[in-house]
Amino acid sequence: MAIRKTLAGQAQEREARRCASKVPLPEFPMRLARIPTVLLVLGLTLAGPARAEENNGDPFEPFNRAVFAFNRVVDGLVLKPASELYGLTVPDPAKTAVANLLDTLRAPVVFINDLLQGERERAGITLSRFMINGTLGFFGLFDMAAEFGYVRHREDFGQTLAVHGIGEGPYLVLPLLGPSNPRDAIGLLVDSFLFDPMGYLASTRARTVRTATSAVVTRYELGPSLDELERTSLDFYAALRSVYRQRRQAEIRNGAPPSDAGYEDIFDETFDDMLSEDAPAVE
């Protein structure tokens, strides 16, 4: 099967490499070098060359599963109850307002990443949204911009790196933060400490409140899907790993349908030959 995959896969990789060589990377800010986590993450990247097919792109699976188990305990004790409380006590219009406010606070990060990805039109949408919602929308509580046809979208530095050809590297489950990989973890650091104006302007307390609210709201919004996945999966960890990767790929493509190279080899016609029910088992 690996052989069958290669043609399309190789083409895609070549494409990615071509992109990587063609498009200059944004210069890496020195400030980051001081953050030890980055070194740790990079160390993990070097330690685990991603041989995607052999180990599901997850060379640290035992470690990841342990962190995953830890995260689920924390989730069950804190985040899930908090999100359920939020769902039960906060009236729906207020929930929308909270989500809109969080979205407006995030706009600068989205804007910078739109620009870094060369998406001028989307950058314009983000800027318009920020201006409209910050004024007509009462400091971001109402999504007036959507009424004008400026629909919300999200970007982050992990996606920006991906657009410039940086691969995801090995799968990582981060304590408290959940599914990730070196690329997206670095993206998260850059977004939080470098691109986010609140990191410079707001007090620690305000930032903590925002982070906590964001965590609860995200958990609340993901709740039904996560529960569903857990209920229907035989191996929640493996299912979530796959869902995370597919979601990220879709986000990186900005929702465009996958190119065929991104699709799995199982749709090849050659694959059909082996699907008869009475053929003898092959070792």
Added chain:
Amino acid sequence: MKPSTTCCPKTPLPWNEPAVGGRWSRRSLLLTAGTLPVAAVALPALAARSQEAAVFIRRMVDRALEILSRTDRSREARIAELERLLEEATDLDLIAKLVLGAYWRKATPEQRRRYLQLFRKMIRRQIAANISRYDGQRIEIVGSRDIDDRDTMVRTLVYDSKRDAPYRIDWRVRHSDGRFLIIDVVGEGVSLLITKRKEFGEIVSAKGIEGLLTAMARKIEGNDDPPRARS
């Protein structure tokens, strides 16, 4: 920085999709959904397979929503009808085989038969567990695109009154023997088929095919309880 649209995988593929969102595009979406069947009937010679597939999805989705919204009928009757629709609209056996992927070859004929049975049972359990989650969502077709000489992706948007943004569901439809069958459902970029395949593959590589069959049987047993109430 120069836009990377010339070479990078981010380049969207041709996809006849109107801009999403806003009042005007909302209206144009309705128009698209309404005119598709007309176009297919009026221009039989020109009607591309992609359009026929879109019409097929429209019909199946409408029937599903019709069944789901008949709350005057008993839960059992609705589940039975949905199961019939599922058999008619999807190729469950093919989906099951694709999920098992290369391991299908390694299974004995007896294991294959058991696997297909268990797979079907699991899907039915999921239908039964989810039937009460329907809450008046509307589904609109926004476009379709032929992927290869037999598969078409039909893109739909689901409007949920509780969320302000619609979410995308893409249906992979296979055309074979003159009829259409759904072989994958992709929600916001997440393919059910690929997710299940990765998950099952992980179990088979750790515990073998017997291990997978045991886990499936156990899951079906465990799901006998009615689903927990949701907030």
